[in-house]
Amino acid sequence: xxxxxxxxxxxxxxxxxxxxxxxxxxxxxxxxxxxxxxxxxxxxxxxxxxxxxxxxxxxxxxxxxxxxxxxxxxxxxxxxxxxxxxxxxxxxxxxxxxxxxxxxxxxxxxxxxxxxxxxxxxxxxxxxxxxxxxxxxxxxxxxxxxxxxxxxxxxxxxxxxxxxxxxxxxxxxxxxxxxxxxxxxxxxxxxxxxxxxxxxxxxxxxxxxxxxxxxxxxxxxxxxxxxxxxxxxxxxxxxxxxxxxxxxxxxxxxxxxxxxxxxxxxxxxxxxxxxxxxxxxxxxxxxxxxxxxxxxxxxxxxxxxxxxxxxxxxxxxxxxxxxxxxxxxxxxxxxxxxxxxxxxxxxxxxxxxxxxxxxxxxxxxxxxxxxxxxxxxxxxxxxxxxxxxxxxxxxxxxxxxxxxxxxxxxxxxxxxxxxxxxxxxxxxxxxxxxxxxxxxxxxxxxxxxxxxxxxxxxxxxxxxxxxxxxxxx
Amino acid sequence: xxxxxxxxxxxxxxxxxxxxxxxxxxxxxxxxxxxxxxxxxxxxxxxxxxxxxxxxxxxxxxxxxxxxxxxxxxxxxxxxxxxxxxxxxxxxxxxxxxxxxxxxxxxxxxxxxxxxxxxxxxxxxxxxxxxxxxxxxxxxxxxxxxxxxxxxxxxxxxxxxxxxxxxxxxxxxxxxxxxxxxxxxxxxxxxxxxxxxx
Numbered sequence: 001x002x003x004x005x006x007x008x009x010x011x012x013x014x015x016x017x018x019x020x021x022x023x024x025x026x027x028x029x030x031x032x033x034x035x036x037x038x039x040x041x042x043x044x045x046x047x048x049x050x051x052x053x054x055x056x057x058x059x060x061x062x063x064x065x066x067x068x069x070x071x072x073x074x075x076x077x078x079x080x081x082x083x084x085x086x087x088x089x090x091x092x093x094x095x096x097x098x099x100x101x102x103x104x105x106x107x108x109x110x111x112x113x114x115x116x117x118x119x120x121x122x123x124x125x126x127x128x129x130x131x132x133x134x135x136x137x138x139x140x141x142x143x144x145x146x147x148x149x150x151x152x153x154x155x156x157x158x159x160x161x162x163x164x165x166x167x168x169x170x171x172x173x174x175x176x177x178x179x180x181x182x183x184x185x186x187x188x189x190x191x192x193x194x195x196x197x198x199x200x201x202x203x204x205x206x207x208x209x210x211x212x213x214x215x216x217x218x219x220x221x222x223x224x225x226x227x228x229x230x231x232x233x234x235x236x237x238x239x240x241x242x243x244x245x246x247x248x249x250x251x252x253x254x255x256x257x258x259x260x261x262x263x264x265x266x267x268x269x270x271x272x273x274x275x276x277x278x279x280x281x282x283x284x285x286x287x288x289x290x291x292x293x294x295x296x297x298x299x300x301x302x303x304x305x306x307x308x309x310x311x312x313x314x315x316x317x318x319x320x321x322x323x324x325x326x327x328x329x330x331x332x333x334x335x336x337x338x339x340x341x342x343x344x345x346x347x348x349x350x351x352x353x354x355x356x357x358x359x360x361x362x363x364x365x366x367x368x369x370x371x372x373x374x375x376x377x378x379x380x381x382x383x384x385x386x387x388x389x390x391x392x393x394x395x396x397x398x399x400x401x402x403x404x405x406x407x408x409x410x411x412x413x414x415x416x417x418x419x420x421x422x423x424x425x426x427x428x429x430x431x432x433x434x435x436x437x438x439x440x441x442x443x444x445x446x447x448x449x450x451x452x453x454x455x456x457x458x459x460x461x462x463x464x465x466x467x468x469x470x471x472x473x
Numbered sequence: 474x475x476x477x478x479x480x481x482x483x484x485x486x487x488x489x490x491x492x493x494x495x496x497x498x499x500x501x502x503x504x505x506x507x508x509x510x511x512x513x514x515x516x517x518x519x520x521x522x523x524x525x526x527x528x529x530x531x532x533x534x535x536x537x538x539x540x541x542x543x544x545x546x547x548x549x550x551x552x553x554x555x556x557x558x559x560x561x562x563x564x565x566x567x568x569x570x571x572x573x574x575x576x577x578x579x580x581x582x583x584x585x586x587x588x589x590x591x592x593x594x595x596x597x598x599x600x601x602x603x604x605x606x607x608x609x610x611x612x613x614x615x616x617x618x619x620x621x622x623x624x625x626x627x628x629x630x631x632x633x634x635x636x637x638x639x640x641x642x643x644x645x646x647x648x649x650x651x652x653x654x655x656x657x658x659x660x661x662x663x664x665x666x667x668x669x670x671x
Binding site (some may be wrong): 055103116118119121122125126129130132133136144147148151152155156159162166167169170171173178181194196197198201393 | 498506564584585603607610616619626627630633634637638639642644645648649651652655656659660662665
């Protein structure tokens with residue numbers, strides 16, 4: 001019953017996508033809220049809770065990730081109602097977008113809740129393929145080219161993940177048999193894996209695939225280009241839901257790799273994420289449009305989450321993840337309005353709003369922009385404090401304290417570059433350029449309000465306690 | 474012995490595909506590559522007494538060796554694809570590059586082969602097939618050969634699954650097949666705009 005309820009909103013969306021009545025789409029935001037009922041129930045149930053045998057199991061971590069990604073799904077369905085007001089889209093393409101969004105949602109729910117490496121991969125692949133068509137909904141040569149790019153690069157990334165999974169499975173099969181696909185059993189028997197080298201090699205390859213999918217080094221610009229070419233809700237879905245499913249895979253694999261050889265795991269992820277942030281910070285500095293700016297900032301934040309996670313800052317990583325998952329889709333969805341007068345018109349983008357809706361819109365967008373660069377009281381401010389603290393704590397247990405302090409200082413410099421760029425963009429949006437009237441619709445404002453409320457909820461003591469309990473085991 | 478011969482043919486069909494300059498010929502080499510994979514799964518499955526692998530072998534032959542090549546040919550006729558597909562990597566460079574990839578992957582897989590019981594060298598063949606499929610994707614500008622490269626990559630991963638792990642769980646293999654079909658649906662939708670352009 002519970003698994004059916006969890007995919008019910010997506011199934012309704014899939015069914016509605018075949019209805020040719022244009023008014024049918026108004027049912028979708030209401031039906032998407034239905035997903036909150038089984039998730040609330042999941043929070044109340046004892047963990048781990050088996051949804052379908054040992055294949056789909058809800059624990060504290062995936063219940064949290066599922067809640068975050070579902071809220072993003074709700075927000076996107078709300079904002080989708082007015083997509084045709086901002087961009088040119090035919091009703092047929094609109095309906096098809098919903099159809100593939102539904103498949104995407106089902107795939108990622110499967111990935112997030114899976115306790116099985118194979119199922120995790122299947123869900124991710126399903127979501128990757130369904131995204132291809134969502135990119136192509138925008139009937140421009142650039143979107144068409146990027147859809148193929150996504151198909152090919154996405155397929156390579158996802159194949160690397162499967163390649164890694166096969167090697168990890170092979171490493172543990174002698175002791176666990178076919179059950180070596182299960183995350184919980186792998187974690188419990190990680191120290192008994194007969195071929196740790198094989199496991200580590202599999203982990204490195206799978207992680208490389210996941211990092212490529214999130215736009216890490218050396219594929220820093222591929223996601224930004226795709227998000228630029230497609231309609232803005234696609235970027236919101238990428239940053240809020242797809243990356244949630246990818247990062248939960250990284251969390252799961254790295255929990256096992258930590259037990260196999262922590263020094264190797266930390267070294268690999270540390271160097272990789274630092275290199276990614278180094279390159280991305282300069283790309284952000286040169287970004288000339290909102291989409292690329294937000295997309296590259298997303299890569300930076302995902303790299304920080306991975307870094308905090310392997311440094312033992314589970315709480316910091318999860319808080320950062322939650323805040324990013326709400327902030328980034330909110331910013332991406334607001335680009336529909338911000339770019340009303342052209343893609344590259346940053347100057348004056350926050351001016352020209354009238355009425356209560358307009359006023360509320362620019363205030364919210366301003367707050368989101370300042371929150372994404374970790375200005376207090378943004379949850380990201382606290383998560384970064386805890387994250388850097390965790391990095392120093394890790395260094396205390398090794399002989400690399402000076403190197404870690406150096407790395408933290410380098411990170412702070414790079415984050416300052418990003419901070420400077422965002423503040424400059426904000427000032428340009430608010431104080432430069434001509435004032436041109438822009439229209440804000442109720443549904444997109446409702447989506448932004450939802451994300452703002454969720455951000456506040458992240459800082460409530462009950463949320464903080466919950467995130468701490470995930471870290472404790 | 475039979476398995477060694479089939480693995481050799483699997484690799485040979487992929488290498489030949491890299492030199493092919495005609496689309497239908499490329500589809501045929503992909504079909505033969507999949508056929509070898511399917512027969513391999515049947516042979517290894519019979520050796521291990523693994524019913525799941527036998528089912529997978531039959532499904533591979535039906536879906537990958539017959540169904541997908543037929544569908545690809547149908548799509549290419551429907552959307553009038555250019556059938557002359559000249560690889561970007563010239564033949565004399567490819568002759569050097571392909572053995573280099575094979576030697577490199579055997580060297581790369583050397584530490585792993587000690588850890589895998591049974592068909593240890595086949596893992597190296599799987600990894601080299603993966604790199605060769607990537608090369609197939611890279612050496613063509615046209616979309617259709619890129620898709621065949623992607624499908625060959627799936628075959629290479631499948632071979633790795635069969636040889637390195639003595640078969641993946643049935644559920645995973647069926648899921649991979651399902652995803653492959655979904656990929657074909659998406660590719661079909663993308664083709665709608667591609668038409669004569671490519």
